[in-house]
Amino acid sequence: MQQSISSFQLENGLTLLVEPMSHVQSAAYAILVPAGGIYESEGVNGTAAVLADLIMRGAGERNSRELIDTLDGYGVQ
Incomplete structure:
Protein backbone atom coordinates (compact mmCIF):
# COMPACT_ATOMS: atom_id res chain seq x y z
CA MET A 1 0.00 0.00 0.00
CA GLN A 2 1.50 3.31 -1.09
CA GLN A 3 1.23 6.20 1.36
CA SER A 4 0.10 9.50 -0.06
CA THR A 15 3.70 23.27 7.45
CA LEU A 16 0.60 21.10 7.10
CA LEU A 17 1.04 17.40 6.32
CA VAL A 18 -2.08 15.53 5.17
CA GLU A 19 -2.49 11.76 4.89
CA PRO A 20 -5.92 10.62 3.67
CA MET A 21 -7.18 7.38 5.23
CA SER A 22 -10.29 6.14 3.45
CA HIS A 23 -10.88 3.39 6.02
CA VAL A 24 -11.58 5.81 8.90
CA GLN A 25 -14.45 8.24 9.40
CA SER A 26 -12.69 10.76 11.59
CA ALA A 27 -9.88 13.26 11.52
CA ALA A 28 -6.92 13.74 13.83
CA TYR A 29 -4.15 16.30 14.09
CA ALA A 30 -0.95 16.89 16.00
CA ILE A 31 0.97 20.10 16.48
CA LEU A 32 4.69 19.46 16.78
CA VAL A 33 6.95 22.16 18.15
CA PRO A 34 10.69 22.19 18.62
CA ALA A 35 10.90 21.63 22.38
CA GLY A 36 12.82 19.61 24.90
CA GLY A 37 16.31 19.50 26.29
CA ILE A 38 18.03 19.81 22.92
CA TYR A 39 16.42 23.24 22.39
CA GLU A 40 17.11 24.68 25.85
CA SER A 41 19.34 27.71 26.09
CA GLU A 42 22.17 27.91 28.61
CA GLY A 43 20.02 29.86 31.07
CA VAL A 44 17.28 27.24 31.31
CA ASN A 45 19.22 23.98 31.11
CA GLY A 46 17.29 21.15 32.75
CA THR A 47 13.79 22.62 32.46
CA ALA A 48 12.57 19.85 30.15
CA ALA A 49 14.05 17.19 32.45
CA VAL A 50 12.32 18.68 35.50
CA LEU A 51 8.98 18.80 33.67
CA ALA A 52 9.40 15.18 32.55
CA ASP A 53 10.18 14.18 36.15
CA LEU A 54 7.10 15.99 37.45
CA ILE A 55 4.94 14.19 34.90
CA MET A 56 6.35 10.81 35.95
CA ARG A 57 6.20 11.36 39.74
CA GLY A 58 3.43 13.89 40.16
CA ALA A 59 3.61 17.32 41.74
CA GLY A 60 2.05 18.91 44.80
CA GLU A 61 -1.26 17.27 45.60
CA ARG A 62 -1.53 15.66 42.17
CA ASN A 63 -0.19 12.20 41.47
CA SER A 64 1.23 11.33 38.07
CA ARG A 65 -2.15 10.43 36.53
CA GLU A 66 -3.88 13.56 37.87
CA LEU A 67 -1.07 15.79 36.61
CA ILE A 68 -1.21 14.24 33.15
CA ASP A 69 -5.02 14.60 33.08
CA THR A 70 -4.72 18.27 34.09
CA LEU A 71 -2.11 18.97 31.40
CA ASP A 72 -4.22 17.04 28.88
CA GLY A 73 -7.14 19.33 29.74
CA TYR A 74 -4.97 22.24 28.60
CA GLY A 75 -4.16 20.41 25.37
CA VAL A 76 -0.59 19.51 26.39
CA GLN A 77 0.70 16.18 25.09
Missing part, protein backbone atom coordinates in the same frame (compact mmCIF):
# COMPACT_ATOMS: atom_id res chain seq x y z
CA ILE A 5 1.19 12.36 2.19
CA SER A 6 0.74 15.90 0.91
CA SER A 7 2.66 18.87 2.30
CA PHE A 8 1.34 22.45 2.33
CA GLN A 9 3.06 25.62 3.56
CA LEU A 10 0.52 27.99 5.15
CA GLU A 11 0.80 31.79 4.96
CA ASN A 12 1.79 31.93 8.65
CA GLY A 13 4.78 29.64 8.03
CA LEU A 14 3.28 26.45 9.45
